[in-house]
Amino acid sequence: MSLLNSSQNSPRKCRVAVIGAGASGIATAKCLLEDGHEPTVFERSDQVGGVWVFNNSQGRAFSTVHFQHSKYVSVFSDYPMSLESSEFPHHTEVLQYLNEYVDHFEIRKHIKFNTTVEKVVRTNNGWDVTISYTGGQSTFNFDAIAICSGIYNEARYPDFPGQEKFKGMIIHAKDYKEPSIFGGKNVVILGNGPSGVDIAVTASYGANKAIWSYRKNRWLLPRYCERKPFDFIVTRLNKHIPFRHQILSLVHIKKFYPILLDHKACGVKPNVGPEKSGPVFNEDALNRIRLGAIKTKPNIAHFEENRVVFEDGSSEAVDIVVYATGYQVKVPFMDEYLGEDHQKNLNLYKMVFPPELPNCGFIGFVYGNVIFPTSELQARWFSKVISGELQLPSKAVMEEQIKEHRKHQEEGWLDSAYRSLRVSAFDYMDDIAKEINALPKIWENWAILKDIFAGPMLSTQYRINGPNKWEGAVSWIKKVPQLVKK
Secondary structure: OOOOOOOOHOOOEEEEEEOOOOOOOHHHHHHHHHHOOOOEEEEEOOOOOOHHHHHHHHOOOOOOOOOOHHHHHHHHOOOOOOOOOOOOOOOHHHHHHHHHHHHHOHHHEEEEOOOOOEEEEEEOOOEEEEEOOOOEEEEEEOEEEEEEOOOOOEEEEOOOOHHHHHHOEEHHHHOOHHHHHHOOEEEEEEEHHHHHHHHHHHHHHHEEEEEEEOOOOOEEEEEEOEEEHHHHHHHHHHHHHOOHHHHHHHHHHHHHHHHHHHHHHOOOOOOOHHHHHOEEEEOOOHHHOOOEEEEEEEEEEEEEOEEEEEOOOOOOOOEEEEEOOOOOOOOOOHHHHHOOHHHHOOEEEEEOOOOOOOOOOEEEOOOOOHHHHHHHEEEEEEEHHHHHOOOOOOOHHHHHHHHHHHHHHHHOOOOOOOEEEEHHHHHHHHHHHHHHHOOHHHHHHHHHHHHHHHHHHHHHHHHHOOOOOOOOOOHHHHHHHHHHHO
């Protein structure tokens, strides 16, 4: 795919409904404005930030949440996080960053807060979007829609035998905020995704007993390796080595071997590699397990009045159960197009475009740890497509690619609730960058060749060449390695 026109001579300037003002929504609005479109962002809460808001029902942050990856690779491509912020920012720092981004690029005036999208309908001349707000309901017509409401919508609750008879407290991770509720209690945390790991570790410091239950072992990696962020191991050079997984295993054996031994000592070593299962980054989990502060258990089998029984036949007296069991994708205003099972029916060309719905894009509907730059690249692509600068392939070609991608997901990842949303983040970003001709051009960037190939996979690399370049890109790429040297 090649650019048909420059953004300055774009043949079509669109009125675009952007649904959601979380990280994906504000990045989409910014990219649309960059190309001369007219976005209107509809946000059902009273502020930007989405899941990173601590104190409202849409937020998913709890008191101890930090970025899984470093701020260098996790943020937007042309707006680095402040040097004063933590390398793995706390949720308060992330929310501050998102608000600063909104104000720096003058996005706030395009956002309508306390506004809920009730329905979207495809029309001959675009999309009708029906919204509700305090005091009324209205319908507006747009040329295109960007759905940025995210994948953390409806809590996923398991249903175990005897659950209704349990006299203790059962909560979902979405409703957990502060560890004080665990003080002196016997607690079971179910699930070993990022939230489950963090909550288990936090509970282990105040609870009488912290019991961590899950189905399959998962790699628990530190955020730092040899005094640098762990994500600095992933480089463009690594990505281009033939048989890279095998070779990287040898290259990094010195770094990984102690971690592997720790997993073995704790009895939690997975039977697959990190790339297949998806690691979780937490410095304390293995130590807390080895100290006995966290007791690991297999999945829950059933409940009794005051006890939880596990699949190995053991049981524990329990006061609180936390379901860190994830979320179901739910886009209620798209019921007409997504049917009953929204996640199953979310068949998107390169995880963005539904082949049967013109001028519609889903931004941020992927599962990975660098969602900000991933969503931003999706938004840049979406903006070029609706303007007519880029053309999508035929419906048949898109549907074939979707089938191939599904096969790749099934072969490349362990079965899980999020497998249909998974991407290999850095490979995927390169793929989308290629669509908009934003891959760094080696022959034009000899001065930073080492940084491009052997440095961390900064999203700023996608602002060196191609459309909507950032003047500060090269200097920032050269600066980052110096910032983390100790």
